[in-house]
Amino acid sequence: xxxxxxxxxxxxxxxxxxxxxxxxxxxxxxxxxxxxxxxxxxxxxxxxxxxxxxxxxxxxxxxxxxxxxxxxxxxxxxxxxxxxxxxxxxxxxxxxxxxxxxxxxxxxxxxx
Amino acid sequence: xxxxxxxxxxxxxxxxxxxxxxxxxxxxxxxxxxxxxxxxxxxxxxxxxxxxxxxxxxxxxxxxxxxxxxxxxxxxxxxxxxxxxxxxxxxxxxxxxxxxxxxxxxxxxxxxx
Numbered sequence: 001x002x003x004x005x006x007x008x009x010x011x012x013x014x015x016x017x018x019x020x021x022x023x024x025x026x027x028x029x030x031x032x033x034x035x036x037x038x039x040x041x042x043x044x045x046x047x048x049x050x051x052x053x054x055x056x057x058x059x060x061x062x063x064x065x066x067x068x069x070x071x072x073x074x075x076x077x078x079x080x081x082x083x084x085x086x087x088x089x090x091x092x093x094x095x096x097x098x099x100x101x102x103x104x105x106x107x108x109x110x111x112x
Numbered sequence: 113x114x115x116x117x118x119x120x121x122x123x124x125x126x127x128x129x130x131x132x133x134x135x136x137x138x139x140x141x142x143x144x145x146x147x148x149x150x151x152x153x154x155x156x157x158x159x160x161x162x163x164x165x166x167x168x169x170x171x172x173x174x175x176x177x178x179x180x181x182x183x184x185x186x187x188x189x190x191x192x193x194x195x196x197x198x199x200x201x202x203x204x205x206x207x208x209x210x211x212x213x214x215x216x217x218x219x220x221x222x223x224x225x
Contacts, residue, residue, distance in 0.1 A: 004155070004156075009138040031211055033211065038144045040217070042116075042214075042215045042216060042217050042218075043202070043215040044215075045212060045213065048211040048212075050211065055211060056210070056211055056212065090155055090156070092155075092156075094211070097206070097209065097210055097211045098144070098163075098206075099218065100146060100158050100161050101158075101213065102158070103148075103155035103157070104155050105153070105154050106153075106154070106155050108153075
């Protein structure tokens with residue numbers, strides 16, 4: 001595997017389910033990011049981890065819970081989501097704040 | 113407040129024609145600027161970046177962009193568009209000293225054969 005990978009690529013869940021999104025980067029980067037991409041809206045930065053420490057949390061509802069067990073892996077745990085949370089969730093990584101971010105292919109989430 | 117504006121939501125060009133996608137930013141300091149491309153169902157791929165130095169930057173796939181500080185712009189250009197360039201293009205500014213990027217809302221490019 002190369003670059004940034006995300007699993008699953010598609011997820012359909014009910015509002016009472018609990019699920020997790022997984023991201024893995026094979027680039028040796030120190031920072032990892034979660035973004036939400038909704039139609040007709042700019043990409044929204046959700047969380048940033050640097051060296052496994054959360055450095056950004058942009059007022060994201062508590063029904064989204066990130067986890068970064070090491071610098072290569074990032075999870076987004078989901079519970080009791082709402083239909084408006086349906087979106088493409090993108091993971092990215094970068095070496096540091098001064099270099100470009102590399103994106104994964106995303107997980108298309110649908111909340112019924 | 114920091115912001116990025118891409119005034120064109122949709123652009124349609126004929127294959128072989130030239131292309132210019134506009135990007136204006138609002139940022140107090142010297143920005144880090146990026147252009148990304150997103151094909152349907154895919155993540156974002158970096159086309160080019162500007163950090164400092166030469167204001168005309170070359171990227172992948174034959175794209176270039178010019179940083180104009182006086183106009184707060186970073187427009188993307190390509191002299192001859194290919195059908196495979198049909199995608200959505202995003203301009204972004206990196207907030208110095210943080211991990212934050214501010215993205216524009218994107219421009220969707222359609223290429224006519």
